Amino acid sequence: MRLTILGGGGFRVPLVYGALLGDRGEGRVTQVTLYDPDPARLTAIAGVLAEQASGVPDAPVVIATTEADDALRGTDFVFSAIRVGGLEGRATDESVALAEGVLGQETTGAGGIAYGLRTVPVAMDYARRIAAFAPDAWVINFTNPAGLVTEAMSRLLGDRVIGICDSPVGLGRRAARALGAAPGEAWIDYIGLNHLGWLRGLRVAGRDQLPRLMADPEALGSFEEGRLFGAEWLRSLGAVPNEYLHYYYFNRETVQAYRSAVRTRGAFLRDQQAAFYADPSLKSWEATRSEREATYMAGSRDVAGAGERSADDLGSGGYEQVALALMRAIARDERATLILNVRNRGTLSELDQDAVIEVPCLVDANGAHPYAVDPLPGHAVGLVTAVKAVEREVLAAADSGSRATAVKAFALHPLVDSVAIARRLVDGYTQQHPGLAYLNRK
Numbered sequence: 519m520r521l522t523i524l525g526g527g528g529f530r531v532p533l534v535y536g537a538l539l540g541d542r543g544e545g546r547v548t549q550v551t552l553y554d555p556d557p558a559r560l561t562a563i564a565g566v567l568a569e570q571a572s573g574v575p576d577a578p579v580v581i582a583t584t585e586a587d588d589a590l591r592g593t594d595f596v597f598s599a600i601r602v603g604g605l606e607g608r609a610t611d612e613s614v615a616l617a618e619g620v621l622g623q624e625t626t627g628a629g630g631i632a633y634g635l636r637t638v639p640v641a642m643d644y645a646r647r648i649a650a651f652a653p654d655a656w657v658i659n660f661t662n663p664a665g666l667v668t669e670a671m672s673r674l675l676g677d678r679v680i681g682i683c684d685s686p687v688g689l690g691r692r693a694a695r696a697l698g699a700a701p702g703e704a705w706i707d708y709i710g711l712n713h714l715g716w717l718r719g720l721r722v723a724g725r726d727q728l729p730r731l732m733a734d735p736e737a738l739g740s741f742e743e744g745r746l747f748g749a750e751w752l753r754s755l756g757a758v759p760n761e762y763l764h765y766y767y768f769n770r771e772t773v774q775a776y777r778s779a780v781r782t783r784g785a786f787l788r789d790q791q792a793a794f795y796a797d798p799s800l801k802s803w804e805a806t807r808s809e810r811e812a813t814y815m816a817g818s819r820d821v822a823g824a825g826e827r828s829a830d831d832l833g834s835g836g837y838e839q840v841a842l843a844l845m846r847a848i849a850r851d852e853r854a855t856l857i858l859n860v861r862n863r864g865t866l867s868e869l870d871q872d873a874v875i876e877v878p879c880l881v882d883a884n885g886a887h888p889y890a891v892d893p894l895p896g897h898a899v900g901l902v903t904a905v906k907a908v909e910r911e912v913l914a915a916a917d918s919g920s921r922a923t924a925v926k927a928f929a930l931h932p933l934v935d936s937v938a939i940a941r942r943l944v945d946g947y948t949q950q951h952p953g954l955a956y957l958n959r960k
Contacts, residue, residue: 519547519849522589522652524644525599525661526552526582527559529791532803533838534597535567539574541842545849552582553589560584562798569800586644590651595845598644598659598667602636603953605791608784614946616777618939624784625663625713626765627933628943631912634663635924636953638670638916645671645679656848656885658682658841659859665712666909668859669874670916677885680844681859683712684836685760686876690857692741692828693720693758697727705855708878709866709891712859713762714905715876716755716898732756745824746815755897764818766901769933771821779817786813847881855879860886868899873906904932919956921948 521538523531531552538547550567554560560582571577583589590596601607611629615622622629641661648655657679659668668681690706697704699722707719707726720728731737732753738744744752746764765772776782781789787810794806812827819825840856847854855878862873865888869875879886894902911927914920921944928940948954 519545519595519845520549520551520593521547521578521595521597521845522551522553522593522655523597523599524553524586524589525601526589527554527556527563528599528601529563529794529803529806530599530838531563532566532570532800533807533836534841535578535580536570537838537842538578539570541846543846543850545846547578547595547845548576549579549581551589551593552580553584553586554582555584557584559795562795565798566800566803586647587651590647590655593652593655594849596648596652596655596657597841598641598657598661598671600637600640600644600661602633602640603951605784605788607636607951607953608633609782609788610784610950611947612776612782612784614943614950616773616782617946618942619773619777620939620943621765621769621773621776621933622782623762623765626762627931628928630663630666631908631924631927631931632943632947632951632954634666634909634912635916635927635947635957636951637661637663637667638913639956640953641667641671642674642916645674649674656680656845658844660837660841663712663909665859665874665876666912668712669861669872669909670913672861672872672874677861680886681712681874681876682837682840682844683857683859683876684840685713685762686715686717686857687836687840689717689743689758689760690720692743693717693728693731694722696737696741696744697722697731699727706857706878707891708857708876709894710760710876710898711874711902711905711909712876713760714901715760716757716763717759718757718892728758731758742819742824742828746818746822748822756895757898761815761818764815764822766932768818768821772818775817775821783817844881844886848883848885851883854881855889856881856886858886860888863888865889865891866894866902868894868903869906901932904930915957919958921957924957 612622615628621627659681671679691701694701694704705721738749915923
């Protein structure tokens with residue numbers, strides 16, 4: 519079986535390859551094709567993968583290419599992990615937003631909209647190439663903003679594109695451990711959009727244990743989300759939010775902290791990864807990744823007084839394991855339950871059929887099938903429908919090239935909520951990003 523990785527020179531690719539090295543079953547991936555327009559990045563990552571494969575019998579063959587059509591032709595799975603504009607683009611997204619006093623995070627608020635406007639046209643170009651050169655391939659999307667990009671590609675590729683994220687997996691794992699339960703034995707009742715979801719139940723042996731967790735301040739304080747949001751707020755919600763909801767619930771405090779920081783997260787990662795690519799090796803990749811994970815959401819943890827990340831959260835087992843389980847379920851018909859980004863298909867009555875949501879799914883050889891879920895509470899309905907409306911405006915702007923529609927997308931977002939600031943954001947981003955030159959001045 520063949521796997522093509524779009525963005526194959528990206529920093530996280532060794533995580534995916536490492537997961538493949540541990541898969542020894544029939545129908546496993548035997549060839550990995552790395553595609554990246556940057557030959558230097560490709561060479562660096564290919565070298566790290568060669569070190570990983572050293573001494574591993576029958577390790578998947580690695581092919582690196584700067585030709586997208588060659589990489590896609592006849593492949594079985596496509597893993598999309600592109601970053602349009604690179605980490606320099608992310609740093610710019612953050613600084614432009616923070617200069618206007620709003621959040622510039624990569625997937626949330628103004629930064630997420632800017633990233634989406636840059637990324638959707640490129641993702642759609644890849645979707646057209648996949649339809650032409652690998653029409654039977656399944657696409658696993660990790661490109662951020664993951665829900666938005668998955669929805670864009672699904673308009674052409676249908677249900678054969680599935681978005682993945684490690685945030686819900688990590689949340690469920692941490693909550694289960696806080697209860698003393700094995701993560702693999704817990705059913706995670708989780709629903710929302712990518713980076714905008716809530717854990718509403720945690721069933722172990724058929725019994726919902728979330729009320730027990732909510733009643734135990736010590737248990738709530740033992741894992742990251744409990745420390746980020748605080749026991750009192752979690753009990754008020756009656757649910758455990760995805761960590762990215764900290765940007766909504768504590769927005770003013772977070773923006774203030776990020777504006778006063780020495781460097782933005784994007785600038786930190788840009789400088790950190792530049793050092794890795796200047797002298798790449800498996801050892802330096804592991805050290806860089808460890809530092810990256812340890813500093814994840816450091817600004818939000820500072821705001822909350824949450825302290826250092828737990829050692830349990832620093833190991834692998836995130837999105838690369840979700841991707842491997844997804845491929846195995848489809849290729850081998852090994853049924854699995856995974857939290858994925860898929861088309862709604864009536865799962866949430868508040869959204870239309872084609873809206874991509876994040877929900878537990880049964881996965882088999884025919885793809886991902888969302889489980890039926892209870893309705894969202896009112897406070898969640900408001901956020902989900904508002905952000906989905908913004909995503910739709912981003913897609914419309916990417917299709918039409920309309921500056922007015924791009925302004926509308928920014929202005930409608932709950933973390934921007936100002937037409938005047940939205941106009942200045944569009945001006946600032948189009949000045950900084952050549953990839954947004956397609957937005958006219960309608």
